[in-house]
Amino acid sequence: MSDKPSVIRETDGDARKQARDLMHTAAHAALAVIDPENGFPSVSRVLIAMDTDGVPVILVSGLSSHTKALGKDPRASVLFGEPGKGDPLAHPRLTVRCATQRIDRQGEAHERIRGRFLDRHPKSQLYIDFPDFCFFRLVPLDASLNGGFGKAYILSSNDLMMP
Amino acid sequence: MSDKPSVIRETDGDARKQARDLMHTAAHAALAVIDPENGFPSVSRVLIAMDTDGVPVILVSGLSSHTKALGKDPRASVLFGEPGKGDPLAHPRLTVRCATQRIDRQGEAHERIRGRFLDRHPKSQLYIDFPDFCFFRLVPLDASLNGGFGKAYILSSNDLMMP
Numbered sequence: 001m002s003d004k005p006s007v008i009r010e011t012d013g014d015a016r017k018q019a020r021d022l023m024h025t026a027a028h029a030a031l032a033v034i035d036p037e038n039g040f041p042s043v044s045r046v047l048i049a050m051d052t053d054g055v056p057v058i059l060v061s062g063l064s065s066h067t068k069a070l071g072k073d074p075r076a077s078v079l080f081g082e083p084g085k086g087d088p089l090a091h092p093r094l095t096v097r098c099a100t101q102r103i104d105r106q107g108e109a110h111e112r113i114r115g116r117f118l119d120r121h122p123k124s125q126l127y128i129d130f131p132d133f134c135f136f137r138l139v140p141l142d143a144s145l146n147g148g149f150g151k152a153y154i155l156s157s158n159d160l161m162m163p
Numbered sequence: 164m165s166d167k168p169s170v171i172r173e174t175d176g177d178a179r180k181q182a183r184d185l186m187h188t189a190a191h192a193a194l195a196v197i198d199p200e201n202g203f204p205s206v207s208r209v210l211i212a213m214d215t216d217g218v219p220v221i222l223v224s225g226l227s228s229h230t231k232a233l234g235k236d237p238r239a240s241v242l243f244g245e246p247g248k249g250d251p252l253a254h255p256r257l258t259v260r261c262a263t264q265r266i267d268r269q270g271e272a273h274e275r276i277r278g279r280f281l282d283r284h285p286k287s288q289l290y291i292d293f294p295d296f297c298f299f300r301l302v303p304l305d306a307s308l309n310g311g312f313g314k315a316y317i318l319s320s321n322d323l324m325m326p
Contacts, residue, residue, distance in 0.1 A: 007226055028251035030193035030242050032206035041204045043195035043242040044307075045256050063170055065307070079193050079206040082245075087286050088191035093208050123250050144207075144228070 008152050015153040019145045019160055022080040022094040024050055027120065030079040031058065035065065036072035047124065048080075049117040054161055055137050056096075057103075057113050059124060062132035070136060074100045078138055092147045096160070098138035105134065113137075171315050178316040182308045182323055185243040185257040187213055190283065193242040194221065198228065199235035210287065211243075212280040217324055218300050219259075220266075220276050222287060225295035233299060237263045241301055255310045259323070261301040268297065276300075 009015070032043045044066050046058045056078065060067045070076065081093030103110050113135050117124060127133060140160045145153040172178070195206045207229050209221045219241065223230045233239065244256030266273050276298050280287060290296060303323045308316040 028246060030195075030206050032193075032195035032204035032240075034197070034202070034204050039197070040238050040260055041195035041197050041206075041240050042258065042260070043193050043204075043206050043240050044258055044309075045242065045244075045246070045251060047252060075203050077195075077204050077206050079208065081208075083191060083208070087284075088208060089210060095205065095207055097203055097205070121250075146207075 007150070008154055011153050011155055011159060015145055015147065016155065016159045018092055018147055019094050019143060019153075019155050020054075022092060022145075023056060023096065023140075023160060024054065026056075026080045029056075031066055032077045032079075033066050033069035034073045034075065036069055042066065042069060046078075047117075047121050048078075049113070049120040051109075051113055051116065051137060055139055056098075057117060058136050058138065059117055059121075059128060059133055060136065061127075061130070062134065067134070070100050070102070076100050076138060089146075090148050092145070092151075094143055094145050096138070096143040097141045099141060101137040101139060103135040103137060109137075110135065170313070171317055174316050174318055174322060178308055178310065179318065179322045181255055181310055182257050182306060182316075182318050183217075185255060185308075186219060186259065186303075186323060187217065189219070189243045192219070194229055195240045195242075196229050196232035197236045197238065199232055205229065205232060209241075210280075210284050211241075212276070212283040214272075214276055214279065214300060218302055219261075220280060221299050221301065222280055222284075222291060222296055223299065224290075224293070225297065230297070233263050233265070239263050239301060252309075253311050255308070255314075257306055257308050259301070259306040260304045262304060264300040264302060266298040266300060272300075273298065 026048045031046045083091040140157045143155040189211045194209045246254040303320045306318040
């Protein structure tokens with residue numbers, strides 16, 4: 001995202017708010033990682049909750065391919081925003097590039113994140129304490145917002161922080 | 164996807180049909196590529212149509228980051244399947260690893276794919292002939308189907324072909 005073609009608009013308060021709303025209200029998202037076996041990009045659906053500082057968190061099984069991938073390469077990108085009715089590209093969406101951080105089950109962050117995750121996803125109680133499951137924080141590096149046709153923005157991690 | 168933990172079920176006719184249905188009825192999907200500038204995975208939303216042989220096709224702008232990425236590295240993966248109401252992970256989804264093929268605007272495939280794309284996305288008429296737009300075929304290599312909790316399958320490209 002280092003090149004800025006002229007189609008990229010100047011980031012303003014409305015764009016920041018739209019991006020934050022997409023990220024902070026999401027119940028799920030598409031997570032892209034690098035498959036460590038062959039370098040292929042890989043994308044899958046994950047449940048999303050939000051840590052107290054506004055950083056998205058995911059709960060994943062150690063058996064899943066994305067968990068294995070993040071163990072080898074912490075780089076990820078996450079697509080937020082669901083298409084509603086009509087043209088899927090007319091609905092806003094946000095791609096956030098993230099540095100992922102695995103949460104130690106014994107650390108103090110785990111209990112806080114577990115509580116917040118349960119609040120948003122009560123049904124995760126069925127598996128949230130399975131021994132192979134763990135949380136990752138998805139710390140935003142930068143983001144690309146597409147607010148609909150012709151409304152493209154590039155945002156910094158600061159732009160995504162809560163005001 | 165070369166390792167098969169025991170949680171992977173034996174692929175059967177129902178799994179093949181579910182995977183094909185997810186891929187062939189999709190209007191949009193999440194496309195993951197490798198950013199050629201820094202090796203990061205990148206994910207974005209794309210419109211999907213289907214070529215006559217069942218291979219998914221996308222129409223993308225040359226200005227978009229995924230188009231630039233595919234010009235450097237044709238490997239991609241695509242997430243099909245939309246969550247409906249309730250738990251997002253209870254709804255089936257399919258990750259397809261693909262080798263992408265750029266469609267030459269002068270070749271005979273272009274007119275065929277253009278027609279099929281317009282049939283599924285009539286509003287794309289507004290930009291389908293813009294000079295910087297082009298089609299890619301997303302030729303499936305293999306796929307991972309998650310049909311809901313505990314229903315994981317690995318499928319070959321043959322499994323995804325129309326019966």
